[in-house]
Each structure stands twice: as C-alpha cells, then as structure tokens.
Amino acid sequence: MADRHPLFKPLIFVGGLIFGFGLGFSHMARPEVVLNFLQFDDLGLPFVMFGAAIVSGVAFALLPRIRDAAPLTGTPYERRLKPFDRNVLVGGAVFGVGWGLSGICPGAAYASLGVGNITILWALAGMFLGAYAQGYWRSHSRARDTVPASGD
Amino acid sequence: MVADPVLLQAVAELFPNGISRYAVGGLLVGLGTVVIYVGTGIPAGASTFLESTLSYVSGQSRFQRYVGSRDWRLVFTAGIVLGALAFAATVQSGAVTTSLYEPGTTGRLYEVAGVTLWTTDVQPWRLFSGGILVGIGTRIGKGCTSGHGVCGVGSASKTSLVGVLTFLTVAIGTAQVVAALGVSP
Numbered sequence: 001m002a003d004r005h006p007l008f009k010p011l012i013f014v015g016g017l018i019f020g021f022g023l024g025f026s027h028m029a030r031p032e033v034v035l036n037f038l039q040f041d042d043l044g045l046p047f048v049m050f051g052a053a054i055v056s057g058v059a060f061a062l063l064p065r066i067r068d069a070a071p072l073t074g075t076p077y078e079r080r081l082k083p084f085d086r087n088v089l090v091g092g093a094v095f096g097v098g099w100g101l102s103g104i105c106p107g108a109a110y111a112s113l114g115v116g117n118i119t120i121l122w123a124l125a126g127m128f129l130g131a132y133a134q135g136y137w138r139s140h141s142r143a144r145d146t147v148p149a150s151g152d
Numbered sequence: 153m154v155a156d157p158v159l160l161q162a163v164a165e166l167f168p169n170g171i172s173r174y175a176v177g178g179l180l181v182g183l184g185t186v187v188i189y190v191g192t193g194i195p196a197g198a199s200t201f202l203e204s205t206l207s208y209v210s211g212q213s214r215f216q217r218y219v220g221s222r223d224w225r226l227v228f229t230a231g232i233v234l235g236a237l238a239f240a241a242t243v244q245s246g247a248v249t250t251s252l253y254e255p256g257t258t259g260r261l262y263e264v265a266g267v268t269l270w271t272t273d274v275q276p277w278r279l280f281s282g283g284i285l286v287g288i289g290t291r292i293g294k295g296c297t298s299g300h301g302v303c304g305v306g307s308a309s310k311t312s313l314v315g316v317l318t319f320l321t322v323a324i325g326t327a328q329v330v331a332a333l334g335v336s337p
Contacts, residue, residue: 016231026177091293102282
C-alpha cells in the first residue's frame, strides 16, 4: 500500500523496538527461562504475558471511546477478535507441544536473535519450515475444497 | 501487618529471580503493542510474520493473503530484533544498571565488540523440532503468545482465552514429560 502515512512504518518500527527490548529485559528471549516456568521452577512468565495483556487491554478498551479511527491509517479501533473453530484447539495444541519442547515462541525467537543467541537460528529455520508446510497443505486442501471437480 | 516468614520463603522459591524483570519487561511488551495500536489501529502479533514473509518467496495461495501486510510485518520484526539488541548493548552489557533487572544464570554470555551477548544451552534438535511445531501450530491456531496471549487476551476475546489455555496446558504437560525423560537443557 503505497499511500500509507509516512510515519506508518517508523511507528511500527518504534513499537517493535520497545516490544523487543521488553522481551530481552524479561528474559523471555531465553528458552531456558520459559522452560523453567513450564516446569514450575520459576513462575515469572505470567507477569510478562498478562502484564502486557493488561497494558494493551487498557488501550483497547479506552481508545474506541476517545477516537473513532487511528490517525495514521484511518483504521477503526477494534478489539482483536478471531472466530472460534476447531483449528484454535488443534493449532493451540500443536503450538503447545512445540513451545513445551523448545521454550521458544515467534516474538521471543526474533528477540533471542537480537540478544546474541545464534543457536536460535535452528528454531527460526524450524518455524519457517513449519509455517511453509501448513501453508502448502492449506493451499492445496483449499484448492480441493473450492475448485469444483471437473473432468480435466 | 506481620508477614509470615515461612510463607515468604515459599513465595520466594517460586520466584528465584524476583518478579521485577518480568513485570517491567511485560509492561514494555504491552507498551510496544499499544504504540502500534494507537497510531495504526493494528493489534499486532508476531507469528503472522512467518507466513507473510514466505509470500515473498512462495507462490502458494495460502501466503498471498498476507501480501498487503508483509512489508510492515518485516519492519515490526526488524524492530523486535534491534530492540533486543539495544537491551543487550545496555542492560545485558552492564552499561545501564537498574535494581529492577536480575541478570540470571542461564545459558552462556560472550562478548563481541564490547557488547555482552547471550546464547542458549538448549539443544539444537529441541529448538529445530519445537520450531517446526510452533510454525505449524501458531498458523493453524490463528495466533501465538503475542497475538492471542497479549492482544487477544487484552481484547477479552473468548477465542484467544481458549487458545492461550490450550497451548499453556499442553506446553506445561510437554515440558514436564521432556524433563521427566531426563532431557536437559
């Protein structure tokens, strides 16, 4: 979209900087610390995830009352609501096995690279491979669903 | 009010690294989300970057729906990496000190050009195979710890609450089994 506001990408970048700094500061960029939570050795992780959710939740609740739309995009302020279906459970369970095995999730993996964790490239390679596999599968199953069977 | 020392001891054992680094880090993660939302109305998650970036190199139809957002998602992710690098160059390197930050003892520290960097001891096979499942699961499940866990829960979305409970429960079970099998780190 070429007609976006000139500050659109700079603002996204600044948001990403703060987000990444926070992931580094909270040690969520360290797979060991996430695994320590999942094994109940250090219960710090919920302070990160729910602390962040409370901060964003205040903004999500207040902004629609203050303004109708965002200044840089004209996008109306809406909550992040996704439709529920079986995929949320299936995907969540697959993600959960991966998270419990490795201690990494997407945002924390990018931040991990930033704190110097070269070994995390294994996880990033795996994530792209997994995302590609599901995209390949869904592209083709969708084609089967939507293209009517024909004789060609 | 007199605090029970036995209770305090028990609580301290659950938080061997204190809670301030987690609380402050979480507030910053939330603040980064809010900055983007205030300006753009976008509740940004980190995992869509995987599919949107694949749209540059793959013609699979599934990835084409993210062509419109792939540029800013690349910028967002570059910001995350560089924000973490800024943390490494300041707090992790000791150039900036604060009582809110507990350094921790996991992994290994090394230095490049005066910046203290950190790398994990978790074995590559765990990272790689876990990464594959994370890549599949977050995309099928419509979100990850930031999309569902931060933006979705912040939106009081029932779908996201169910998503978070699902991956949290399964991850705890998986990590317990892996630890019980003697895999470390």
